[in-house]
Amino acid sequence: MLKPSAAGLHRPTLIIGIALFAIAAITFNDARGMNIRANYGMGADAASYFVAAFFAVLGLGHLIAAFQPGIDAEQADWKAFGWVSLALAGLIAAIWLGAGFILGSTLLFAFTARAFGRKALVKDLVIGVVLAIGIFLLFNKLLTLALPMGPLERLF
Amino acid sequence: MDSLIYLLGGFATALEPMNLVFAAIGVLLGTAVGVLPGIGPALTVALLLPVTFKLDPGGSLIMFAGIYYGGMYGGSTTAILLNTPGESASVVTALEGNQMARRGRGGPALATAAIGSFVAALIATVGLALFAPLLVKVAVKFGPWDYFGLMLIAFVTVSATFGSSPLRGLTSLAFGLWLGLIGIDQLSGQTRLAFGVPNLFDGIEVTTLAVGLFAIGETLHVVSRHLFGQEKPIAIKGSIWMSREDWSRSWKPWLRGTALGFPIGALPAGGAEIPTFLSYTIERKLSKKPEEFGKGAIEGVAGPEAANNASAAGTLVPLLTLGLPTSATAAVMLAGFQQYNLQPGPLLFVQHPDLVWGLVASLFIANVMLLVLNLPLVGLWVRLLKIPLPWLYAGILVFASMGTIAANPSVVELLLLVAFGFVGFLMRRYDYPIAPVVVGLILGPMADGALRRSLQMSLGDPMILMQHPGSAIMICIAFIALVLPFLFRGLAKFRQDED
Numbered sequence: 150m151l152k153p154s155a156a157g158l159h160r161p162t163l164i165i166g167i168a169l170f171a172i173a174a175i176t177f178n179d180a181r182g183m184n185i186r187a188n189y190g191m192g193a194d195a196a197s198y199f200v201a202a203f204f205a206v207l208g209l210g211h212l213i214a215a216f217q218p219g220i221d222a223e224q225a226d227w228k229a230f231g232w233v234s235l236a237l238a239g240l241i242a243a244i245w246l247g248a249g250f251i252l253g254s255t256l257l258f259a260f261t262a263r264a265f266g267r268k269a270l271v272k273d274l275v276i277g278v279v280l281a282i283g284i285f286l287l288f289n290k291l292l293t294l295a296l297p298m299g300p301l302e303r304l305f
Numbered sequence: 306m307d308s309l310i311y312l313l314g315g316f317a318t319a320l321e322p323m324n325l326v327f328a329a330i331g332v333l334l335g336t337a338v339g340v341l342p343g344i345g346p347a348l349t350v351a352l353l354l355p356v357t358f359k360l361d362p363g364g365s366l367i368m369f370a371g372i373y374y375g376g377m378y379g380g381s382t383t384a385i386l387l388n389t390p391g392e393s394a395s396v397v398t399a400l401e402g403n404q405m406a407r408r409g410r411g412g413p414a415l416a417t418a419a420i421g422s423f424v425a426a427l428i429a430t431v432g433l434a435l436f437a438p439l440l441v442k443v444a445v446k447f448g449p450w451d452y453f454g455l456m457l458i459a460f461v462t463v464s465a466t467f468g469s470s471p472l473r474g475l476t477s478l479a480f481g482l483w484l485g486l487i488g489i490d491q492l493s494g495q496t497r498l499a500f501g502v503p504n505l506f507d508g509i510e511v512t513t514l515a516v517g518l519f520a521i522g523e524t525l526h527v528v529s530r531h532l533f534g535q536e537k538p539i540a541i542k543g544s545i546w547m548s549r550e551d552w553s554r555s556w557k558p559w560l561r562g563t564a565l566g567f568p569i570g571a572l573p574a575g576g577a578e579i580p581t582f583l584s585y586t587i588e589r590k591l592s593k594k595p596e597e598f599g600k601g602a603i604e605g606v607a608g609p610e611a612a613n614n615a616s617a618a619g620t621l622v623p624l625l626t627l628g629l630p631t632s633a634t635a636a637v638m639l640a641g642f643q644q645y646n647l648q649p650g651p652l653l654f655v656q657h658p659d660l661v662w663g664l665v666a667s668l669f670i671a672n673v674m675l676l677v678l679n680l681p682l683v684g685l686w687v688r689l690l691k692i693p694l695p696w697l698y699a700g701i702l703v704f705a706s707m708g709t710i711a712a713n714p715s716v717v718e719l720l721l722l723v724a725f726g727f728v729g730f731l732m733r734r735y736d737y738p739i740a741p742v743v744v745g746l747i748l749g750p751m752a753d754g755a756l757r758r759s760l761q762m763s764l765g766d767p768m769i770l771m772q773h774p775g776s777a778i779m780i781c782i783a784f785i786a787l788v789l790p791f792l793f794r795g796l797a798k799f800r801q802d803e804d
Contacts, residue, residue: 162735165476165735169476169479172483175498176486179497180497183495183497184495185494191756191757191760192495193490193492193493194495195757196482196497196753197486197497197498200479200482200483200486203482204479204483207472207475207476211472214472222734226528226529226530226531229528229529229531230528230529232528233525233528233702234525237521237702237706237723240706240719241716241719241720241723244716244719245716250707250710253706254703254706254707257702257703257706258699258702258703261524261695261698261699261702262696262698263695264528264695265528265694265695265698265699267696273696273699277699277703280700281703284703288707288711294355294712295711296710296714297710297714
């Protein structure tokens with residue numbers, strides 16, 4: 150759970166505040182470039198201006214909150230976090246490079262299991278392949294959904 | 306009277322053998338996924354949406370009803386047998402339910418939860434069938450200005466009134482509204498915030514957002530905090546049946562929970578957390594054995610579980626009659642309707658009465674099936690709780706990403722999904738609520754459209770919002786609800802976490 154932090158500058162809140170200002174600026178800039186005008190009332194840009202202003206106010210709120218005693222997030226295990234990120238990157242790479250759904254899902258499964266403390270990577274890879282083939286057959290063949298194809302998928 | 310005839314017609318549809326099979330599959334899938342620790346009803350519905358893609362609207366809506374009620378029921382099983390409730394609405398159930406299970410009374414706890422859910426959902430679904438047509442009669446007369454006022458109330462109550470801090474809730478809402486801007490505006494054809502990426506022209510998919518925030522965000526959060534020291538589900542000893550005393554202590558809490566849950570769930574400020582907490586407090590006060598509370602009092606399971614399920618049926622009232630989702634689960638349900646090009650609202654009752662009443666009838670049937678299937682199958686659900694967490698979360702990620710690329714086969718969609726996952730992780734880590742993002746994404750463009758239509762009709766005069774009493778009152782309510790928490794910080798007593 151979250152713990153109260155010591156007084157002083159609260160960095161995450163400050164960073165989130167700055168990010169909110171950045172989104173406000175992007176949105177404002179995007180709205181200025183809109184060229185379709187409404188005859189009566191508001192055009193499509195009005196909502197953008199509103200959201201940009203909303204973000205700016207919230208950003209300001211975060212800057213003020215950053216100087217008040219806040220709450221600190223818990224210590225995180227960034228190594229495990231990294232394994233899940235790697236698992237997701239593996240899936241994206243497999244789809245991007247056209248290696249197909251089965252390979253991508255196998256990597257996703259095995260690396261995520263690794264992140265949660267499993268050591269038997271080979272066994273998990275096998276389970277991942279079986280699971281992915283099962284899902285592929287069920288959804289592609291039975292429910293005729295189009296999952297990304299790769300060399301492995303064309304065998305079926 | 307018309308609605309009764311339609312309801313009977315709905316039953317005729319829902320009782321066809323094929324549709325009964327769909328309902329049964331929905332109930333089983335919904336319960337199975339809902340039972341898994343860490344998965345609440347919103348994620349259950351989002352994960353199972355792709356399964357219903359290729360069915361016809363009638364059949365898949367029926368399956369949907371089963372998934373919805375099944376997911377709700379599954380959550381209570383997790384809460385009773387593990388001390389880790391999958392969703393905030395089951396937190397209260399876990400208080401007494403888990404204590405009962407520890408004292409060897411897991412069976413009666415599950416039974417009172419199941420029968421209480423059944424009774425509550427039955428009464429609340431009757432309430433839905435009676436109340437919805439009345440609301441539709443009012444809602445057909447609504448102008449765009451009234452819808453705008455209503456959406457303002459929903460925005461404020463979902464984000465500012467009950468969250469842990471109004472600043473965080475509003476920031477989540479703003480993020481949702483911002484995502485809602487992305488894509489081609491339906492009224493003018495203007496592209497907003499798409500940065501020339503063709504995949505963004507159609508806007509952000511609600512299911513991609515929900516699955517990213519809930520499934521991937523939750524997985525990253527759990528793994529980063531090393532929360533995977535797995536708890537063993539408590540074995541159920543003895544009879545699962547309730548004794549005579551259990552019955553007599555349960556039936557009044559069921560009815561009181563229903564009376565609390567349905568109306569509060571039906572309000573735009575809905576949600577299941579408040580009625581469950583209220584029900585728990587009331588049962589504790591009224592109980593003849595208050596000393597048992599905290600040590601496994603059956604009233605503390607019966608009341609909140611009934612309240613939880615009644616409010617789930619209650620949220621369907623604004624969803625079906627006004628097209629207004631008031632919880633993350635309802636928002637995902639709305640996305641499910643939109644996938645068949647159905648827009649819930651008063652017009653749906655007029656144009657597709659068969660579908661609406663078929664859905665209501667299926668809710669009744671799903672409810673009966675839950676009661677019949679779940680208690681005998683409890684052994685199966687317990688086995689699901691024993692899946693090792695590494696495989697469980699790995700499987701969740703595989704299934705989540707599969708659903709997204711099956712719905713929308715592109716790398717951009719997958720990148721969005723993963724990006725939302727990281728945002729969801731950060732939001733959990735720094736205690737920002739998730740539901741306002743999903744609600745903002747759905748209601749943002751609707752509110753934008755309603756406001757602009759109002760202004761077109763008044764030739765640009767913003768006073769139109771104040772000239773109609775309905776919208777004027779609703780805008781005032783929204784304003785008061787926005788300002789109050791800043792004035793009385795102590796008022797935000799109920800911390801509304803979501804699944």
